Amino acid sequence: MSTYLRPMVYALAIAVSTLPLFTLPMSTTVWAAAANPVFGKALYTECEGCHAVARNKVGPKLCGLIGRKAASVTGYVYSEAMSASGLVWNDKTLDEYLASPLDKVPESKMEYAGFPDPADRFELIEYLKVITDPSKCK
Numbered sequence: 115m116s117t118y119l120r121p122m123v124y125a126l127a128i129a130v131s132t133l134p135l136f137t138l139p140m141s142t143t144v145w146a147a148a149a150n151p152v153f154g155k156a157l158y159t160e161c162e163g164c165h166a167v168a169r170n171k172v173g174p175k176l177c178g179l180i181g182r183k184a185a186s187v188t189g190y191v192y193s194e195a196m197s198a199s200g201l202v203w204n205d206k207t208l209d210e211y212l213a214s215p216l217d218k219v220p221e222s223k224m225e226y227a228g229f230p231d232p233a234d235r236f237e238l239i240e241y242l243k244v245i246t247d248p249s250k251c252k
């Protein structure tokens with residue numbers, strides 16, 4: 115999608131999400147096609163206690179996450195399990211990890227249960243792509 119179209123699609127997704135409940139089946143279809151950044155942002159609040167985009171907290175900083183090798187932020191001390199995971203973060207690996215972090219990387223130290231709902235994970239990952247875009251963070 116061109117950067118020109120993206121804000122329009124977001125505006126549409128937000129507008130649709132505010133329609134009355136009886137239109138829910140239709141709006142659910144729209145969400146599957148275009149991420150809703152309002153939902154993504156709300157889901158991301160679950161991560162903010164431990165993560166920031168631009169600095170290490172309890173967890174490593176998330177800037178540049180997409181395409182990044184697991185356990186590659188300098189200055190952050192990862193678990194051995196994460197360091198040895200061999201993962202590269204992309205749609206698929208993030209989806210699997212966020213479904214159940216300790217099943218994907220046993221013995222890692224992220225104490226978070228995960229999101230069982232695939233639709234939630236889709237929204238969150240789309241939101242992560244926007245806020246961790248390396249051209250917008252360091």
Ligand code: HEC
Binds near residue numbers: 161162165173221
């Ligand atoms: C309770 C604190 C906590 C919460 C909540 C949390 N994380 Fe983490 N996260 C961590 C820690 C600690 C690590 C390092 C894991 C390790 O080294 O084993 C980590 C690692 C990660 C990694 C791997 C990063 C890398 O550099 O390889 C990703 C991706 C990640 N978290 C995403 C998320 C997302 C998205 C959320 C919100 C849904 C979230 N985390 C919620 C603590 C947390």
